[in-house]
Amino acid sequence: MSLPAFETLRRGLIVSVQAPEGSPMRHPQVIAAMAETSLCNGAVGVRLESPEHIGAVRRRCPNALIIGLWKRSFPDSAVYITPGWEEVQAVWSAGADVVALDATQRHRPGGITLDQLVSRVREDLGAPLMADVDTIENGLRAAELGCSFVGTTLYGYTEVTAVKRPPGLCLLGQLRQQLDSDVKLICEGGLDSPQIALEALSSGADMVVVGTAITGVDLQVENYCRTLAA
């Protein structure tokens, strides 16, 4: 599918529909139902994990804007969001419109560098990329390499940002100031209320991605129970 005009996405909500390993929610039909519900109620797109889930949502919602990723862990690397060529290809073939990948400069499984991976994607697939980053340096580098979207997804989740807590509104502000306006800026991670999502838009995000607060049944229930038991 070709990407919808940016004006229809601007200031929009993208719902991240994911479920942890082992959860009964982690079923393609459950994911597809949550994705469809999100789209029916005003979300401009969905962010999905795994080729299987992307395929299920593509079949159920043929016109949905899908940002796809595949989380895979390897013993020789801390990079797990669409770490290499095989994962990018699988996400793209499953029907994603945009492929999200870890765009830090960390060592990747198999030793491919981010620069090599992005240029191969651009040459062989032409898939638009969303760069999940943690720092201003990695965001600017990803944009330079040609990623169409930059997201604050990994702020607070990498070794160098481990002491920070999402949402990365400071990082967002820095990226807004320094990124060219043709690169779309996404605030993702830790947007746990509509008010904080609105603050992210006011701080310069073109779009927001919200996961746990909307679709994170496992974590939300666990949190209520922990608090009630304390």
Ligand SMILES: CC(=O)N[C@H](C=O)[C@@H](O)[C@H](O)[C@H](O)COP(=O)(O)O
């Ligand atoms: C760091 C990482 O692996 N983030 C993942 C990226 O796809 C997801 O686990 C998050 O749920 C998503 O980013 C949305 O964030 P939040 O659930 O906080 O709204």
